[in-house]
Amino acid sequence: xxxKIRTIGRHGRxxxxxxxxxxxxxxxxxxxxxxxxxxxxASLVLSxxxxxxxxxxxxxxxxxxxxxxxVPNKELPKLAHELRSIHGxxxxxxxxxxxxxxxxxxxxxxxxxxxxxxxxxxxxxFVLQVNNPHQIPQIANEVKHVRGxxxxxxxxxxxxxxxSVMTIVRDTAIIFIAGLIVMGMFLISNTVKIxxxxxxxxxxxxxxxxxxxxxxRGPFFVEGTLMGIFGALIPSVLLxxxxxxxxxxxxxxxxxxxxxxxxxxxxxxxxLLACGLFIGVWGSLVSMxxxxxx
Amino acid sequence: MIEMQDVWKEYENGVTALSGVSVRIPQGxxxxxxxxxxxxxxxxxxxxxxxxxxxxxxxxxxxxNIERLRESQIPIMRRHVxxxxxxxxxxxxxxxxxxxxFALEVIEAxxxxxxxxxxxxxxxxxxxxxxxxxxxxxxxxxxxRVAIARALVNKPKVVVADEPTGNLDPDNSWAILKLLxxxxxRGTTIVMATHNRELVNACKKRVIAIENGRISRDxxxxxxxxxx
Ligand SMILES: Nc1ncnc2c1ncn2[C@@H]1O[C@H](COP(=O)(O)OP(=O)(O)OP(=O)(O)O)[C@@H](O)[C@H]1O
Ligand SMILES: [Mg+2]
Numbered sequence: 370x371x372x373k374i375r376t377i378g379r380h381g382r383x384x385x386x387x388x389x390x391x392x393x394x395x396x397x398x399x400x401x402x403x404x405x406x407x408x409x410x411a412s413l414v415l416s417x418x419x420x421x422x423x424x425x426x427x428x429x430x431x432x433x434x435x436x437x438x439x440v441p442n443k444e445l446p447k448l449a450h451e452l453r454s455i456h457g458x459x460x461x462x463x464x465x466x467x468x469x470x471x472x473x474x475x476x477x478x479x480x481x482x483x484x485x486x487x488x489x490x491x492x493x494x495f496v497l498q499v500n501n502p503h504q505i506p507q508i509a510n511e512v513k514h515v516r517g518x519x520x521x522x523x524x525x526x527x528x529x530x531x532x533s534v535m536t537i538v539r540d541t542a543i544i545f546i547a548g549l550i551v552m553g554m555f556l557i558s559n560t561v562k563i564x565x566x567x568x569x570x571x572x573x574x575x576x577x578x579x580x581x582x583x584x585x586r587g588p589f590f591v592e593g594t595l596m597g598i599f600g601a602l603i604p605s606v607l608l609x610x611x612x613x614x615x616x617x618x619x620x621x622x623x624x625x626x627x628x629x630x631x632x633x634x635x636x637x638x639x640x641l642l643a644c645g646l647f648i649g650v651w652g653s654l655v656s657m658x659x660x661x662x663x
Numbered sequence: 664m665i666e667m668q669d670v671w672k673e674y675e676n677g678v679t680a681l682s683g684v685s686v687r688i689p690q691g692x693x694x695x696x697x698x699x700x701x702x703x704x705x706x707x708x709x710x711x712x713x714x715x716x717x718x719x720x721x722x723x724x725x726x727x728n729i730e731r732l733r734e735s736q737i738p739i740m741r742r743h744v745x746x747x748x749x750x751x752x753x754x755x756x757x758x759x760x761x762x763x764x765f766a767l768e769v770i771e772a773x774x775x776x777x778x779x780x781x782x783x784x785x786x787x788x789x790x791x792x793x794x795x796x797x798x799x800x801x802x803x804x805x806x807x808r809v810a811i812a813r814a815l816v817n818k819p820k821v822v823v824a825d826e827p828t829g830n831l832d833p834d835n836s837w838a839i840l841k842l843l844x845x846x847x848x849r850g851t852t853i854v855m856a857t858h859n860r861e862l863v864n865a866c867k868k869r870v871i872a873i874e875n876g877r878i879s880r881d882x883x884x885x886x887x888x889x890x891x
Contacts, residue, residue, distance in 0.1 A: 376771055574752055577712070578817065579741035580769035582734070 376584070384591025387564045394563055395596060398556040402600025402648055405549035406641045410608045412542045413637050418627055419535060430502045432509055432523030436493040440517040445493065448517050452495055455511055457504045462496040469494055492519065550648060553600065557652030561593045565660045572661070586661060590653050597649020598642070605638045664690045665711060665821065665852065670720030672706050672876075680706035682876040684720075688854065690820065693847045695863050696856040697887055698873040704856040707873060708823050711854065712744045713737055725820040725852075742770060745814030745822040745851075749829035751806045753798040753813075760785065760794040763813045770817070784812040788842060804835030811842060815851075822846060824855040833861065840866060863887040 388395045440448065445463065453461045464472075469491040499508055509521045565572065575585050612634055616627040627633075665688040672681040680703045688694055696704045709715040711724050713732060722729040727740045753762050760781055767777045785791045788808040798806050807827060814822055824843065828836035840862050847853045857863065863870060863886065870885030871878060880888065 373771055571754060575769045577741060577746050578766035578769060579738040581738045584769060
């Protein structure tokens with residue numbers, strides 16, 4: 370059924386007025402939604418950045434395997450081939466004793482004469498890159514049992530640990546935010562319920578003179594939806610400006626940097642508005658279903 | 664035309680308000696519904712505009728099969744049945760004209776129709792000079808005339824009134840009855856539940872008496888007939 374423009378205007382006006390009829394309830398509901406979405410938005414911003422950071426770390430995921438001195442040089446290509454064929458290994462790079470020493474001297478620079486008298490104490494070495502950071506411990510173990518490999522060394526599996534901590538944090542956040550969203554819906558539906566209650570005389574007369582259910586519901590729907598949207602706009606603005614500022618501060622310490630503001634925030638704001646809309650629509654539907662029966 | 668066929672009404676709490684009521688009210692009649700308190704008069708009236716649903720039986724009002732009506736059809740039916748109450752049910756924050764216009768606004772009538780119809784009914788009930796007053800600035804009789812104007816603004820075929828003079832002094836009651844008679848003269852069916860003996864006896868119409876949920880008497884040009 371096509372709704373007249375004038376009717377939409379009326380619902381908008383009435384719904385807007387409703388917001389002020391019980392101002393404190395409206396304020397409480399909007400604040401609750403705003404706090405909820407602020408937390409949701411902040412977690413999103415954080416997780417997007419951590420994810421991109423861990424992607425960077427993952428890209429260089431690698432560990433070292435040291436070759437026993439007993440393996441003759443001509444056997445090395447065969448060994449490299451064997452390592453490459455291990456499931457989950459992406460690349461294998463060989464670093465010879467000599468090359469290793471050169472790198473070591475580069476790192477030690479002026480102190481390099483410390484090791485000058487020792488000959489070359491370094492073993493031949495392979496650097497293995499893997500596909501999945503979670504598999505490092507397992508692959509390393511496999512590599513250790515390859516004949517001719519003396520020792521493996523990997524970065525104490527910081528990355529897998531970081532990732533699993535992130536998963537736990539994320540799951541906790543999801544549950545927490547889901548709880549807050551339910552609370553936001555509850556507060557909005559409660560506010561709409563009170564408006565319905567304070568306007569019950571008008572509603573009664575509307576029904577008696579033949580207003581349709583849809584028409585009677587219009588303003589309450591608008592009221593709930595507006596609360597949801599306002600509840601989303603506030604944290605959107607705060608987060609957008611806040612992120613811009615923090616990113617600016619972080620950029621002063623070169624190795625660190627956050628993802629570009631529009632790239633992150635345009636999506637986050639969209640998500641927040643969608644959530645606010647959903648909370649508002651749902652909240653008003655719930656109380657109308659309960660309290661606007663014919 | 665209003666017709667009830669063996670209508671029963673039992674409320675959720677188990678009270679049986681009507682037990683097997685059958686009645687026929689032709690289009691354009693004026694009917695008083697009388698009877699002791701708690702007899703079932705209000706229930707009888709509420710069934711006509713689907714405020715309550717019958718437990719059993721059939722009800723037809725102005726071409727609508729009331730008990731079979733789909734939810735979405737109720738608003739349409741209500742536009743053909745005007746309702747008037749003892750307590751007027753006016754919106755206190757709206758003026759006389761706005762109260763009447765409200766009934767048309769909420770069914771999305773055009774601005775022109777609203778203006779025209781509000782003017783017409785204001786003339787009919789004789790309140791043009793008070794159109795911009797608030798309900799609390801009016802006497803009870805005037806407020807009831809506004810309520811009647813609102814009930815008429817949709818040009819309903821049927822007007823049901825539950826004790827419309829219940830809160831009014833004799834002069835105002837008489838004015839309301841005269842107004843309803845004028846509405847009836849234009850072909851609108853009027854069903855009026857009342858305890859007002861003087862009106863019923865002075866202005867003879869069909870009288871339907873309800874006692875204990877049953878029609879105990881149904882007379883053309885009847886008397887009030889109780890001593891309460
Ligand atoms: N909504 C309701 N729920 C339960 N019982 C009701 C309800 N409305 C009315 N009743 C009962 O139904 C019976 C008839 O009530 P009704 O209001 O029809 O009487 P009435 O004839 O209009 O009385 P009065 O002259 O006092 O207005 C009464 O016993 C009343 O208690
Ligand atoms: Mg009654």
